[in-house]
Amino acid sequence: MQAASYSKTQIWLHWGIAALILIQFLAHDGMEHVWRAFRRGQQAAAGDIPLAYMHVVLGLAVLVLATWRLWLRATRGVPPVSGMEHPALRLLAKAAHLLIYALIFIVPLSGAAAWFLQLPGAGLVHVVGKNILLYVVLLHIAGALVQHFVLRSDVLRQMLRFRQA
Numbered sequence: 266m267q268a269a270s271y272s273k274t275q276i277w278l279h280w281g282i283a284a285l286i287l288i289q290f291l292a293h294d295g296m297e298h299v300w301r302a303f304r305r306g307q308q309a310a311a312g313d314i315p316l317a318y319m320h321v322v323l324g325l326a327v328l329v330l331a332t333w334r335l336w337l338r339a340t341r342g343v344p345p346v347s348g349m350e351h352p353a354l355r356l357l358a359k360a361a362h363l364l365i366y367a368l369i370f371i372v373p374l375s376g377a378a379a380w381f382l383q384l385p386g387a388g389l390v391h392v393v394g395k396n397i398l399l400y401v402v403l404l405h406i407a408g409a410l411v412q413h414f415v416l417r418s419d420v421l422r423q424m425l426r427f428r429q430a
């Protein structure tokens with residue numbers, strides 16, 4: 266489905282998910298220490314446990330918000346990828362969005378499988394997935410900045426219109 270612009274909720278969801286992912290990348294030490302202790306059959310340090318739970322809660326929040334976002338995309342639609350005149354660039358932008366969507370499900374789901382089902386293999390998927398997510402998001406940010414500063418399109422401004430209906 267296509268819409269003329271992103272709704273206020275879609276914009277808040279975009280930036281809310283981005284903020285949560287940023288926190289997950291900056292504050293994963295506690296989870297890593299607890300997970301390592303678990304795999305070695307050791308006791309985790311008391312100070313790391315709340316941080317590990319914070320990682321779980323914020324990660325599951327990404328999953329819930331991503332589901333809401335996908336549902337809105339399907340029912341309300343999103344504007345067409347614009348500003349990219351070259352078909353190859355348009356395809357790249359679309360492929361990056363698709364991959365990001367897949368990863369904002371795969372990363373928290375594999376993390377949850379590792380944590381709740383104690384599956385080290387899922388932990389590996391989680392770590393590889395978060396690395397791919399990092400690089401695709403960096404490409405996505407570069408694309409947004411090129412749109413704004415080089416192509417001088419309205420695409421980034423549109424994602425920053427928090428006050429529209």
Ligand code: HEM
Binds near residue numbers: 322377380
């Ligand atoms: C989009 C959401 C998430 C992001 C971006 C994320 C990101 C990360 C990062 C950056 C690490 C450190 C990995 C490393 O370099 O060793 C990590 C580890 C881990 N996360 Fe997440 N995480 C997310 C959601 C979750 C959820 C929902 C859970 C559990 C319910 C979870 C469980 C774990 C576990 C168990 C590890 C340790 C895995 C290992 O090191 O092998 N994560 N996560």
Ligand code: HEM
Binds near residue numbers: 287346
């Ligand atoms: C972890 C961080 C981020 C994630 C997961 C993310 C994810 C996404 C996704 C999936 C879309 C496609 C929306 C849709 O069609 O439903 C999108 C669009 C967009 N994002 Fe991000 N994004 C992130 C960070 C950023 C940042 C930092 C910027 C700005 C520098 C940005 C700028 C944009 C813009 C301008 C669009 C609209 C693109 C268009 O309509 O063609 N994003 N983002």
